[in-house]
Amino acid sequence: MSEPILTGSGLVKRYGSMRALAGVDAAVAAADRLAIMGPSGSGKSTLLHVLAGIIRPDEGEVRLAGSRIDDLGENRLSALRRTRFGFVFQAGQLLPELPAEENVALPMMLGGLPRRQAVARARAWFPPLGLDGLEGRRPGQLSGGQAQRVAIARALAVRPDVVFADEPTGALDQATGEEVVSLLTRVTREHGAALVLVTHDPDIAAHCDRLLQVRDGLIVEQYELRAGQVTAHA
Numbered sequence: 129m130s131e132p133i134l135t136g137s138g139l140v141k142r143y144g145s146m147r148a149l150a151g152v153d154a155a156v157a158a159a160d161r162l163a164i165m166g167p168s169g170s171g172k173s174t175l176l177h178v179l180a181g182i183i184r185p186d187e188g189e190v191r192l193a194g195s196r197i198d199d200l201g202e203n204r205l206s207a208l209r210r211t212r213f214g215f216v217f218q219a220g221q222l223l224p225e226l227p228a229e230e231n232v233a234l235p236m237m238l239g240g241l242p243r244r245q246a247v248a249r250a251r252a253w254f255p256p257l258g259l260d261g262l263e264g265r266r267p268g269q270l271s272g273g274q275a276q277r278v279a280i281a282r283a284l285a286v287r288p289d290v291v292f293a294d295e296p297t298g299a300l301d302q303a304t305g306e307e308v309v310s311l312l313t314r315v316t317r318e319h320g321a322a323l324v325l326v327t328h329d330p331d332i333a334a335h336c337d338r339l340l341q342v343r344d345g346l347i348v349e350q351y352e353l354r355a356g357q358v359t360a361h362a
């Protein structure tokens with residue numbers, strides 16, 4: 129793997145006496161597309177949230193481009209999440225009262241870009257994501273697949289280093305889910321962002337370059353994938 133953009137080393141996260149992460153090392157290279165799979169409760173979401181600086185680990189450290197981020201103060205960490213990371217969740221992440229284009233513009237506005245410029249930049253994402261003409265729709269007027277495309281636009285519009293996607297197709301039917309993940313993996317690669325994707329679905333994971341299997345808070349297997357096929361035990 130080329131130089132990693134994001135690394136987690138020795139990550140432990142406890143909830144009471146239970147270890148949701150029991151000592152995990154994970155690295156993501158720039159433009160790498162990493163899938164995380166495992167049984168329910170195995171620690172997939174916890175790993176994603178710790179790597180994304182949303183949950184702080186009890187032990188271990190997270191580094192972005194070589195700099196430690198898990199020990200930053202809350203203000204710096206939230207600014208870093210806003211500018212260096214993009215997020216796509218299962219559903220319900222768009223603000224219902226805002227038109228789609230303003231949902232996409234919002235993280236840029238929070239980052240200090242004037243509203244007109246942010247909306248203009250946001251609009252440019254709509255045609256390439258198959259959303260032409262939907263700029264003014266509110267999330268309630270979009271299909272599930274369209275709403276996830278808007279969420280992808282919003283995640284990428286800040287030009288993040290890493291996009292984190294937690295079950296991004298979990299609320300979609302299989303065909304729409306495949307369309308959304310194929311778009312997500314393509315545009316993250318085109319824009320040079322890494323992707324960390326949690327999924328239950330092997331067909332969704334198959335769109336990625338690497339797969340981590342998590343069980344009981346540990347990485348138990350790592351694979352390299354090509355065209356959905358396992359090519360190597362990493």
Ligand SMILES: Nc1ncnc2c1ncn2[C@@H]1O[C@H](COP(=O)(O)OP(=O)(O)OP(=O)(O)O)[C@@H](O)[C@H]1O
Nearest residue numbers: 143146147148166167168169170171172173174175
């Ligand atoms: N805030 C919390 N408080 C207490 N326990 C938690 C908390 N968050 C997660 N856990 C526990 O940590 C373990 C790992 O949870 P996590 O959500 O990471 O699993 P997961 O693999 O993503 O599961 P799923 O596929 O069901 O979403 C589970 O046993 C869960 O119950």
